[in-house]
Amino acid sequence: MSEQQLFKVTIDNITINVAPGTSILHAARSIGGDVAPPAMCFYSKLQGSGGKCRTCLVEVSKGSEKDPRPMPKLVASCRTTVMDGMEVKNITSSKVKEARAGVVEFLLINHPLDCPICDQAGECHLQDLGYEHGKAGTRYEFQRRTFHKHDIGPYIQLHMTRCILCYRCIYTADQLTNKREHGVLSRGDHSEIATYIEKALDNDFIGNVIDVCPVGALTDKTFRFKNRVWFTKPVDAHRDCPTCAGKVQLWMRGDEVFRVTARKDEWGEVKDTADGKTGWICNECRFEKKNVNDWVIEGPSVISRHSVIAQGHYLGLKKPEETIVKVMDGQKPRFFMDIHDVSEVNRPNIDLSLIEGPATSDTFNGKQKD
Ligand code: SF4
Numbered sequence: 001m002s003e004q005q006l007f008k009v010t011i012d013n014i015t016i017n018v019a020p021g022t023s024i025l026h027a028a029r030s031i032g033g034d035v036a037p038p039a040m041c042f043y044s045k046l047q048g049s050g051g052k053c054r055t056c057l058v059e060v061s062k063g064s065e066k067d068p069r070p071m072p073k074l075v076a077s078c079r080t081t082v083m084d085g086m087e088v089k090n091i092t093s094s095k096v097k098e099a100r101a102g103v104v105e106f107l108l109i110n111h112p113l114d115c116p117i118c119d120q121a122g123e124c125h126l127q128d129l130g131y132e133h134g135k136a137g138t139r140y141e142f143q144r145r146t147f148h149k150h151d152i153g154p155y156i157q158l159h160m161t162r163c164i165l166c167y168r169c170i171y172t173a174d175q176l177t178n179k180r181e182h183g184v185l186s187r188g189d190h191s192e193i194a195t196y197i198e199k200a201l202d203n204d205f206i207g208n209v210i211d212v213c214p215v216g217a218l219t220d221k222t223f224r225f226k227n228r229v230w231f232t233k234p235v236d237a238h239r240d241c242p243t244c245a246g247k248v249q250l251w252m253r254g255d256e257v258f259r260v261t262a263r264k265d266e267w268g269e270v271k272d273t274a275d276g277k278t279g280w281i282c283n284e285c286r287f288e289k290k291n292v293n294d295w296v297i298e299g300p301s302v303i304s305r306h307s308v309i310a311q312g313h314y315l316g317l318k319k320p321e322e323t324i325v326k327v328m329d330g331q332k333p334r335f336f337m338d339i340h341d342v343s344e345v346n347r348p349n350i351d352l353s354l355i356e357g358p359a360t361s362d363t364f365n366g367k368q369k370d
């Protein structure tokens with residue numbers, strides 16, 4: 001059989017050879033780093049995904065060797081295949097930078113800025129996108145959308161106001177489970193993810209919609225508000241599971257397992273296992289195995305050093321032997337700041353520095369909500 005002819009493509013001045021039919025996004029990912037455009041709706045393991053969010057726009061400055069004319073408009077790199085001799089600009093294009101800032105502004109028009117209380121904070125692709133490509137302000141002056149709240153079951157929390165309608169969860173339910181019960185209802189700015197007739201999403205692999213959601217619209221009810229991801233430590237672990245490959249990431253604090261997720265690759269997508277099995281995990285592994293003894297721990301997960309999740313996880317750190325109390329001549333850390341001096345929220349007769357355990361509504365004065 002003759003060797004397959006490869007296409008030469010240049011992205012941000014880096015030339016590579018790829019197989020015909022490769023998308024610009026995949027070609028850019030094979031170069032890696034910042035050359036790869038961000039992708040909020042494309043998911044390589046979900047058929048039909050992509051083409052919805054426009055975050056992956058790139059400039060094609062030369063169409064191909066045969067037809068070198070540039071493409072007149074920016075194109076979605078997840079849905080455009082390379083041609084032989086094509087030249088593409090991503091981070092080297094000012095048009096792309098400007099368009100991406102506009103896309104971020106659009107995505108944030110209705111998205112609440114509730115990162116401080118959102119469980120996705122720290123691993124949210126929209127948060128990263130806003131940080132890297134967004135503008136400081138918004139020009140939007142109208143009320144953000146609100147929705148009737150749908151209860152989609154005991155495990156998954158839906159926050160429709162955070163949804164960017166990327167359709168990933170719908171493709172996941174369609175392609176991974178044998179019973180899809182949710183979808184996008186209505187059109188235009190009334191579009192929403194829902195089950196129509198209030199119904200729980202309860203089939204064996206439905207928990208994977210949490211992993212594919214690029215924002216905090218679908219979160220794990222068993223983890224909700226329990227911790228911030230950057231305070232937990234991700235470790236790779238496995239168990240002998242009759243339903244899935246059982247290879248997961250445990251998000252731990254001490255010996256406590258706070259959350260179980262699938263393992264992800266550098267693009268934030270669920271990763272296949274080393275022996276070629278699919279990396280999607282079942283509901284039992286995700287929601288019911290929260291005891292460290294349920295798992296065989298393999299070791300700390302490899303986390304990008306630039307990720308907020310890597311903060312505080314130092315390898316080979318030698319901890320000082322002296323305690324803070326010893327260094328501070330017997331003074332306990334909670335006495336470092338007199339909260340009465342800097343805050344008026346507490347009842348004057350209660351010293352926040354002295355109470356045992358966390359403050360409660362009783363601790364605060366009338367200005368504070370219970
Ligand atoms: S809920 Fe999440 S995964 Fe589903 S469409 Fe909305 S943003 Fe995408």
Ligand code: FES
Nearest residue numbers: 051053054056078
């Ligand atoms: S990732 Fe290409 S359009 Fe969304």
